Amino acid sequence: MSVPVEALAERPAPDDPVAQVLEGRSTRAALALVAELPADQAEVVALRVLGGLDVAEVARIVGKRPGTVRVLAHRGLRRLARRVEAAGLAGL
């Protein structure tokens, strides 16, 4: 096995999307985690990250104010951060 020791310690389950993402082996798993967000956050995060669009562009697309887009994206990211951190702790 060539998996680093710390990766093993953090791995909650073999097929957990967080584990797959942390091992850097699954685009799909990363997208699935984004899709777990509330729909409005997922839409904004997807457009910002996958589409590479800036806040103003996303605001035009989703029909919301730039400030709202920013808030939704930040909430989505912080939720994602909590998600992956919690998964790591659970595996220790």
Added chain:
Amino acid sequence: MHPLLGLPEAALPAADQDLLERLLDGRVDPASAPPGYGRLARLLAAATAPAAPEELAGEQRVLGEFTAVMRSHPPTLSPRRTPVPRKLLTIKAAAAALVAVLSIGGVAAAAGGLLPDQASPVAGQAVTTTGADAAAHGLGKAAAANLGGSAQAGATEGQGRASAVGPDATAAAKAGLCRAWQAGQGGDHGRRMEAVAFQALVDAAGGADKVAAYCQDVAAGSSADAHGQGQTSPPSVSAPPTSVSPPSSGPPADPGSPASTAPGGHGQGGPPTTSG
């Protein structure tokens, strides 16, 4: 604190907001990310990385559709008078479809038959009964499942769900696809028909001419949200109204629906089938 009030974000330090913006822009190297954000940076990097070879072709197809739309319609906005240029609607449709596809637990589902289990009987019914009748049944079941699913999602958030698959998936997918479809109402449906996700929507509706009827309840439930009412709409866009049964017209021929749709029965039994 209620999420709709939007209060927490104001308390977020400017430095954190700046970091989040740099993460969104892909300007944070996972190796040098601040503590607590390394994994998030890795997640975002994985989300934008090319799909691994072993990942299914269907996933790549959907992602390819999404990125192709993005690239072919760069949102360099010309100063038009129209509220939202059509190409932005196309991008929005692609984004909504992507989110909808992902929300059913994996892009792979898009490769063959996007809408899961419940959609198949709906499509089957469309052959033997009217399309609108079948759509009403489908929406009723999906809406009922969605209500339970949404509550469950809120309760389990943070506990590390292993998958997004759940009873609410169909409703969420349908709502997202229908919203994306409706974004093109009066526009170039022909182009939209090419998208993988919309092919699945057409399959579920029972034909391209039945999509409008199939999506009608979703339209009633989320059209306001689709056009952006600021903060007034709830964070979840997936819930079509449960009242799919206005007691108006409709064929009295189908007693087989579950309790959620039985009382009013056949609410959508009228005009939608003739649209196209």
